[in-house]
Amino acid sequence: MADIKDKLERLKKEREVRSRSKSQLVKDAWEEIEKTEDLSVKDKLEHLISLTRQEKPQKPEIQTFEPLKREPLQFFENPYPLDVKYGRVLLSSGLEIKGNILTCLSKESAFENLDLSTALFIDLETTGLSGGAGVV
Structure with a gap:
């Protein structure tokens, strides 16, 4: 302490x-003036x-x-x-999602007859591109 x-x-x-x-400098300067x-x-x-004003430092x-x-x-x-879990869900369970659920989630009828076990997943990381492209 x-x-x-x-x-x-x-x-x-x-x-x-x-x-x-500082005050003494001002007093001395005033006496000279x-x-x-x-x-x-x-x-x-x-x-x-x-006399007392200082110039701004240059950037x-x-x-x-x-x-x-x-x-x-x-x-x-x-x-x-x-067989790896993502959170509490097995990755393999994603392949079992039926086409009618995909159609409902995506609002796209092209997924009606899709079997995800035959699909190819490409995850495009587009960090920094304002929202990114996500999974194709």
């Missing part, structure tokens, strides 16, 4: 030194303000974007056995 108190005291002293030095009698009070204040230069070279296609194959 004493360590923290010591640090706080040191910070307070440093802050006082900084604030005193006061010596010029041909300036109005407004001109003197503007001169004082211009760092933005580096140009250089796209990375990529392969035109990346192929990953992740086969899963049919």
Whole structure:
């Protein structure tokens, strides 16, 4: 606890030194400005303000974007056995979905006589394409 108190005291002293030095600088500058009698009070204040005003730091230069070279296609194959569970459901149970259920879910009559056990599934990952394409 004493360590923290010591640090706080040191910070307070440093802050006082900084604030005193700033105020002393302003006082010294005002005394110099006061010596010029041909300036109005407004001109003197503007001169004082211009002395204390700091320029805005320049923004760092933005580096140009250089796209990375990529392969035109990346192929990953992740086969899963049919007895693997996805959550509480076996993958093999998806192959047993009847055509009338597929037609109802998809609102597409082309699936009426489809047997999913003979279907080919291609999962296209289109991450970053606003919604993606999903499973074809």
